[in-house]
Amino acid sequence: MTDSAIEPMIELRNVKKVYDKKVVGLKKVNLTINKGEFVVVVGLSGAGKSTLLRSINRLIDVTEGDILIDGKSITKARGKKLRLLRRNIGMIFQNFNLVKRSSVLRNVLAGRVAYYPTWKTIFNLFTKEDKERAYEALKQVDLADKVYARADELSGGQQQRVAIARVLMQNPKVILADEPTASLDPQTSLKVMEDLKMLNEKHGMTVIANLHSVELARKFGQRVIGIRAGEIIYDGKMSATPESVFTKIYNGGEEDD
């Protein structure tokens, strides 16, 4: 990657989020994330990592400030405009959020609904091309044999990979991963992170992942952002980040160095 290719993908400008007029989620956050980056966000539970991620695709409405996705404001978008912006932002959840009673194929196809007029999706009129594409996506996460299985027949790790296939189907420019490995064992976590890396490298998607595990953060992140009490307290290249930074983020900077 050459430096000339650096273009902002997500810009947060003075973003503030206050819950119920009291609890502060984010305090005046300014942040720019460039195209093609793999960013990990670390911080304690309740520090505001989830709030940050959910503000970006507006699952949460911010109290103040503006967020631009590829130059377009998502905070001001309504209706169809908002849905089209969201189409460009995939999301991976801690609890996978699959429809457990539906088949794996239908869960993957759900990633595509924003590309279709409503009536076609209601009558399940997906094109043959898209069904093939869904199968391709499942192949990429090694779940081709589970295409007609019901989602609740799969293990946690497999379900998370179905969710990744759903994101592949959505074909977004950005992926937000909110604690994608928090409910998985270490080996499965690694596999899921490898899949995210594949999306980043092979498909050029910008990835922002909230992680609890410093180990995984170190292994996969190119850039690390530390959050404490709704503020960004660290932002830098992973390769240039000393261990002390993580201690500081997780221990509230109580150590003296």
Next chain:
Amino acid sequence: MIDDSLTQLPKKRFKIINLIWLIVLIAGLFISINVTNTHISVLFENFSQFSDIFVQMANPDWSYFPTVIPLLLETIKMAVLGTIIGSALAFVYSLLIARNIIKNKLVTGVLRFIMNIIRTIPDLLLGAIFVAIVGIGPVAGILALSVFTFGVVVKLFYEAIETIDPGPIEALTAVGANKLQIICFAILPQVMTYFISYSLYAFEINVRASTVLGYIGAGGIGLYLQQTLQVFDYAKTGTIILVIIVVVVLIDYISSKSREALMK
């Protein structure tokens, strides 16, 4: 040192309020008996008559059987149509009053108020109202059963919708889906089996309810029930009752078996 008073099971304290409630209940019982003039003796005074009727009914008039069949079929048709129409209405209405779909509390509040009013009307009164509106015949019965089914299914179904896992809704929102797509992909797959199950349950109730609707002229086998009772032809009444019992038991059995299978 161990406190001596705690080594033994302490006596439960006597509460005066409980005694007062007991007295109030017994007094209430006696007052109601006196006001309504209900005496257990009334039941036994005519007991011989009761056993008389029972003996007559226990010897059903089987020659009456072929006459009963067409109206029996009409009754079942009424129940089927009433269930389908009522459930379909309840389906749409439930989506509009579930607070995890419609966020506007004013809309859901008003619609729920209307629903609660409809639910308070008993099925026989509904039958009487529709007989007055559309005249005597099965159409009145179908309409009454539709409204009744609506009341049963809408309550159960919207509550089922509100208890679903919100995760898929979030996922579909993030994908860029609109409201209808969210309903179709995130909500309905989670609740469809409940809907079918509740509709079958309503059908069971409807089969039973439809047998008496004829009594007030709303079509079905109830008409013969009324006619035979009026002329004291208990043998024929017995035939009707037996046929109804067989049909109800059969339908209940099939319906509950299929509901069990659905929930797997």
